[in-house]
Structures are given as structure tokens and as C-alpha cells.
Amino acid sequence: MNTTSEYIIRLACANRPGIVAAVATALFEGGFNILDSQQFDDTVSDRFFVRIHFEQTRADADIDINALMAPVAARFDMQYSVHDCRKLRRVLLMVSKFDHCLADLLYRWRTGELAMEVVGIVSNHPRDTYAQLNLGDIPFHHLPVDKAAPNGKAEQEARVWDIVQSSGAELVVLARYMQILSDDLSAKLSGRCINIHHSFLPGFKGARPYHQAYERGVKLIGATAHYVTADLDEGPIIEQDVERISHRDTPEQLVRRGRDIERRVLASAVRYHLEGRVLLNGHKTVVFPE
Numbered sequence: 001m002n003t004t005s006e007y008i009i010r011l012a013c014a015n016r017p018g019i020v021a022a023v024a025t026a027l028f029e030g031g032f033n034i035l036d037s038q039q040f041d042d043t044v045s046d047r048f049f050v051r052i053h054f055e056q057t058r059a060d061a062d063i064d065i066n067a068l069m070a071p072v073a074a075r076f077d078m079q080y081s082v083h084d085c086r087k088l089r090r091v092l093l094m095v096s097k098f099d100h101c102l103a104d105l106l107y108r109w110r111t112g113e114l115a116m117e118v119v120g121i122v123s124n125h126p127r128d129t130y131a132q133l134n135l136g137d138i139p140f141h142h143l144p145v146d147k148a149a150p151n152g153k154a155e156q157e158a159r160v161w162d163i164v165q166s167s168g169a170e171l172v173v174l175a176r177y178m179q180i181l182s183d184d185l186s187a188k189l190s191g192r193c194i195n196i197h198h199s200f201l202p203g204f205k206g207a208r209p210y211h212q213a214y215e216r217g218v219k220l221i222g223a224t225a226h227y228v229t230a231d232l233d234e235g236p237i238i239e240q241d242v243e244r245i246s247h248r249d250t251p252e253q254l255v256r257r258g259r260d261i262e263r264r265v266l267a268s269a270v271r272y273h274l275e276g277r278v279l280l281n282g283h284k285t286v287v288f289p290e
């Protein structure tokens with residue numbers, strides 16, 4: 001079949017019969033072919049979620065997909081988004097002192113595993129902090145937070161926001177960026193800022209979670225990738241994983257063992273977001289599998 005482009009549509013609406021049929025018919029009549037379709041009926045919230053991957057099969061297909069979808073969206077009062085798979089999402093990476101997640105994301109990007117365009121790196125630490133990394137010609141922005149200045153944090157965040165806007169960043173990834181975003185910046189980045197927290201949330205929120213875990217004597221440590229909200233480490237969870245530890249592990253060994261968990265959890269969450277597999281469901285997410 002001769003195809004010219006592929007798209008991902010994600011939609012959510014109140015559940016009722018006929019949603020998938022209506023969308024599928026609109027796509028078919030518009031000259032598109034469905035490659036993959038996934039849906040979830042949340043019987044508790046009575047919300048319905050759909051992810052459809054489809055291709056253009058006719059040269060004269062109605063590629064104004066929003067126009068194609070408008071009557072269906074109105075009929076079912078649905079929120080939806082369409083992504084053209086040919087367009088790489090623009091991603092801004094943010095980091096503080098620990099760069100293992102940044103290094104991992106850059107490797108996965110350079111090897112093609114993460115289909116994205118890295119538009120910049122922001123850090124509250126200077127570039128030479130990452131002397132062992134190849135940052136190439138990625139724009140690097142050293143934005144320290146002057147906590148002694150009355151508006152130090154606000155001024156730094158204003159520069160962050162300027163960079164988000166000027167770079168056209170569609171996704172911001174906090175790759176162990178260890179500054180708490182203000183309510184204002186969290187709101188501006190709602191649904192498009194992913195953080196990696198180095199614990200199996202909701203356990204051990206906040207700072208130094210491995211030391212909290214050590215003091216608690218847990219037998220599992222983990223990492224959690226979540227969307228950032230004003231409420232620290234309370235945002236909708238995208239991905240998590242854990243590893244078994246023992247009484248022999250010191251806090252330093254937990255930090256070391258945790259790095260691998262953080263890397264794979266964050267990379268998975270970023271990929272799920274880039275592939276349009278994540279839909280917000282209140283304070284939770286729906287993550288459609290590969």
C-alpha cells in the first residue's frame with residue numbers, strides 16, 4: 001500500500017457507544033488506514049481513552065485531520081490531539097549535578113532509540129560539570145539559582161521559560177534537575193515536563209530518597225518518572241521500576257544501584273511520551289503499551 005505519512009491521534013471523552021466506530025469511519029472516509037488502535041474504558045471515572053496510529057493511503061487524503069475530526073470531536077465532546085510522525089518533538093533537557101540520566105538520554109538519542117530533537121540543555125551547574133560527556137553543539141545554558149537574591153529563583157525560572165519558548169521545546173525533561181519548579185512554571189509546563197524521582201513513589205518523596213530508604217530498611221528501591229506538578233513528586237506517574245536490595249547495602253551503594261533504575265525508567269517514560277502513548281487521566285495516566 002503506497003503511504004505518504006503517518007499520524008498518531010490520542011483522544012479522551014466520556015464513555016458511550018460508538019466512539020471508536022465514529023473515529024474509524026472518519027479516518028477511512030478521509031483516506032486513511034488504521035495501523036494500530038488501542039482503547040481503555042475507565043469504568044470508575046466513566047472516561048474513554050483511545051490511541052490510533054494511522055497512515056495516509058490516498059494522495060488526495062484530507063490531510064486537514066483536525067477538520068476531519070471536528071464533527072466527531074463535537075459529537076462526543078472529546079479532547080484530542082494529532083501528531084504527525086514525520087515531525088520530531090523538540091525536547092529541552094534539564095540537569096543538575098548528577099548527569100547519569102542526561103548521559104543515557106543523549107546516548108539513546110544519538111543511536112536513534114529516542115526519536116526527538118534535543119533543542120538545548122539547561123543546568124544550574126556550569127558546563128565543565130559535564131566535562132566527561134560529549135555535549136557536542138547542543139546549546140548549553142548555565143542558569144544558576146541565586147538563592148541569596150530576593151528574586152533569584154524567579155529570575156532563573158524566567159530565563160528557563162524564555163529558553164522553552166525560544167527553542168520551541170514541546171517537552172522538558174528533568175534529568176535529575178534538583179530544583180523545585182514554582183507553581184507558575186509547573187503550570188506552564190503542565191503535561192509536558194517529565195521528572196525522574198529516585199524512589200518508588202509514593203514512598204520517599206523529596207530530597208535524599210535513598211538515604212530515607214536506608215533509614216527505613218526497605219528491601220526494594222526504585223525510581224519513578226512522572227509529570228511535574230506544583231505538588232512535589234505528586235504528579236501523574238508514567239513509569240516505575242524497582243530492584244531488590246539488602247541490609248548489606250550502604251546509602252552509597254543504594255545511590256549507585258539506583259542509577260541504573262533511574263536511567264531505564266526515565267528513558268522509557270520519555271519514549272512513551274514521544275510516541276504519544278501517554279494520556280492524562282486526572283491525577284493518573286493511561287499508558288498504551290507497544
Ligand SMILES: Nc1nc2c(c(=O)[nH]1)N[C@@H](CN(C=O)c1ccc(C(=O)N[C@@H](CCC(=O)O)C(=O)O)cc1)CN2
Pocket residue numbers: 174177178179180181182183186195196197198206207227228229230231232233234235
Ligand atoms: N514543582 C516541581 N518541581 C520539581 C519536581 C516536582 O515534582 N514538582 N520534582 C523535582 C525533582 N526532585 C525529586 O525528584 C527534587 C528536587 C529538589 C528537591 C529539593 O529539595 N531541592 C532544594 C534545593 C536542592 C539543591 O539546591 O541542591 C530546593 O529546591 O529547595 C527535592 C526533590 C524537580 N522539581
